[in-house]
Amino acid sequence: MSLVVENVWKEYGDQTVLERLNFEVPTGEFCALVGPSGCGKTTFLRMLLAMEQPTRGKILLDGKPLPEEPGPDRGIVFQRYSVFPHLTVLENVMLGLEFERSPLVTRFFGAERRRAMGEARSCIASVGLEHAIEKYPAELSGGMQQRLAIAQTLVRRPKILLLDEPFGALDPGTKAQMHDLLLKLWQEEGMTVFMITHDLSEGFHLATRVLSFDKVRRDPQAPNAYGATIVYDLPLDDKEQRKPIIERWRHQLAERQSQFVRAGI
Amino acid sequence: MTRRLINRHPSAGSALILGALPFILLALAYVFFSATRLADNPDDKLLPAVSQMVDTAVRMATQPDQRSGNVLLWADTYASLKRLFLGLSVSTLVALVAGVAIGLVPYVRAWVAPVVGVISLVPPMAILPILFITFGLDELSKVMLIIIGITPFMIRDMAARVAEMPSELLIKAQTLGASTWQIVTRVIVPQILPRLFDSLRLQLGTAWLFLISAEAIAATEGLGYRIFLVRRYLAMDVILPYVAWITLLAFLMDFGLRKLNTTAFPWLTRRAG
Numbered sequence: 001m002s003l004v005v006e007n008v009w010k011e012y013g014d015q016t017v018l019e020r021l022n023f024e025v026p027t028g029e030f031c032a033l034v035g036p037s038g039c040g041k042t043t044f045l046r047m048l049l050a051m052e053q054p055t056r057g058k059i060l061l062d063g064k065p066l067p068e069e070p071g072p073d074r075g076i077v078f079q080r081y082s083v084f085p086h087l088t089v090l091e092n093v094m095l096g097l098e099f100e101r102s103p104l105v106t107r108f109f110g111a112e113r114r115r116a117m118g119e120a121r122s123c124i125a126s127v128g129l130e131h132a133i134e135k136y137p138a139e140l141s142g143g144m145q146q147r148l149a150i151a152q153t154l155v156r157r158p159k160i161l162l163l164d165e166p167f168g169a170l171d172p173g174t175k176a177q178m179h180d181l182l183l184k185l186w187q188e189e190g191m192t193v194f195m196i197t198h199d200l201s202e203g204f205h206l207a208t209r210v211l212s213f214d215k216v217r218r219d220p221q222a223p224n225a226y227g228a229t230i231v232y233d234l235p236l237d238d239k240e241q242r243k244p245i246i247e248r249w250r251h252q253l254a255e256r257q258s259q260f261v262r263a264g265i
Numbered sequence: 266m267t268r269r270l271i272n273r274h275p276s277a278g279s280a281l282i283l284g285a286l287p288f289i290l291l292a293l294a295y296v297f298f299s300a301t302r303l304a305d306n307p308d309d310k311l312l313p314a315v316s317q318m319v320d321t322a323v324r325m326a327t328q329p330d331q332r333s334g335n336v337l338l339w340a341d342t343y344a345s346l347k348r349l350f351l352g353l354s355v356s357t358l359v360a361l362v363a364g365v366a367i368g369l370v371p372y373v374r375a376w377v378a379p380v381v382g383v384i385s386l387v388p389p390m391a392i393l394p395i396l397f398i399t400f401g402l403d404e405l406s407k408v409m410l411i412i413i414g415i416t417p418f419m420i421r422d423m424a425a426r427v428a429e430m431p432s433e434l435l436i437k438a439q440t441l442g443a444s445t446w447q448i449v450t451r452v453i454v455p456q457i458l459p460r461l462f463d464s465l466r467l468q469l470g471t472a473w474l475f476l477i478s479a480e481a482i483a484a485t486e487g488l489g490y491r492i493f494l495v496r497r498y499l500a501m502d503v504i505l506p507y508v509a510w511i512t513l514l515a516f517l518m519d520f521g522l523r524k525l526n527t528t529a530f531p532w533l534t535r536r537a538g
Contacts, residue, residue: 049436069439071439071442075441084437085532098447098451136532156440158440
């Protein structure tokens with residue numbers, strides 16, 4: 001899904017958190033959101049989830065206004081509390097399928113159950129958790145829990161994947177494994193990814209574009225008067241993965257323009 | 266250097282001895298004072314000898330009462346437990362439904378939470394006369410006293426537990442496409458059930474309190490009724506075994522609920538090994 005952010009502001013009373021956000025993200029782009037703590041990266045992510053609404057401006061998904069509540073088109077992996085503690089690994093991943101296909105009892109039986117289990121198993125295998133399928137989240141290490149959170153999100157095939165410092169609490173070795181895994185899944189699924197990270201090198205390593213949030217205007221008398229905005233928008237054009245994304249984007253833009261021309265606008 | 270007091274732990278054996286010590290001391294003190302009083306006055310009723318209590322308890326548990334033909338201990342136990350279980354089941358069910366609704370749905374919270382908060386502050390014993398007047402003197406008013414006495418607190422407890430659940434889990438469920446109903450049945454209720462049983466466990470003492478109070482005032486059978494009936498004859502040989510029996514029943518319920526929580530919800534206790 002492509003994303004258009006048009007002059008978005010977020011204010012809480014007198015306090016401005018975000019201001020003048022203007023950018024466009026093509027389908028398939030991997031955006032890293034970086035910046036100091038408290039500069040509104042998470043607020044922006046929450047707006048993409050529709051947990052919060054912008055106070056000014058608008059956000060468009062594929063040209064349509066963002067839905068007003070969270071939905072299966074936008075998946076999320078939080079740093080913590082991303083998986084359901086009362087379900088095993090398999091049940092955690094199956095849950096998304098049950099929500100989708102069994103609205104009333106939210107459980108599968110017979111052949112439908114076997115088919116869903118097969119789907120869930122292959123999803124679990126793609127994050128390398130097939131040996132822990134019967135375990136509860138409390139029995140998993142931090143890295144395994146985040147793998148589970150990713151598998152659980154991917155089983156619904158979201159068009160946009162939101163990651164809020166997903167690897168912040170992991171050790172360097174596990175982090176590197178998770179990077180490889182995330183890149184592989186992103187390439188396979190063709191999702192648009194927004195990932196908050198405090199680790200600049202992580203951002204530059206993974207992303208095809210780095211969005212840096214910070215305050216540009218400061219009033220010492222009223223520290224809350226101005227919000228953060230995007231101070232650097234760095235496309236990493238030298239990355240191989242970015243070329244097809246941009247190519248597709250240009251193609252889409254050209255098509256849209258020719259539609260306008262044909263419509264006589 | 267010696268360790269701080271908070272860092273010194275008794276061994277398993279000494280913990281057992283320490284735990285048993287108060288029981289042994291209480292028992293010894295009772296036997297001593299009972300024997301002293303009985304030596305002064307063999308007809309003393311205040312601290313009957315252990316042997317007399319055992320005789321009375323065996324009689325209450327095995328021989329039918331001359332007037333009613335019932336074996337009193339079992340008839341009383343059955344009557345009391347029936348009221349207690351009825352009251353507890355209704356309270357638990359209401360607390361689960363209302364607590365989840367209040368904790369999860371903002372409209373229900375705005376609508377119901379204030380009235381539940383106020384009702385929970387009405388002293389239930391103060392409205393016992395109202396219950397007797399409206400529901401009559403038979404079973405219903407006693408069960409109602411238990412329900413009114415413990416339900417508001419259980420509702421508030423459940424609502425608080427639901428509300429304090431990490432919001433990430435609710436968001437996550439929505440991003441997986443869950444409806445409100447699916448969130449309730451698959452995310453909230455399964456995680457809240459152990460808390461519900463904990464809440465119930467903590468309310469057991471209160472429930473017994475209201476049961477015995479109601480039975481003391483108006484009943485024809487029941488553990489509380491019996492204790493207050495024989496009080497007129499200073500029949501400590503009946504009262505003390507009854508109190509011990511009630512304590513045992515309460516302990517078994519508490520123990521059962523705790524066991525239920527550890528066996529029915531394995532995810533609560535499993536840890537990374």
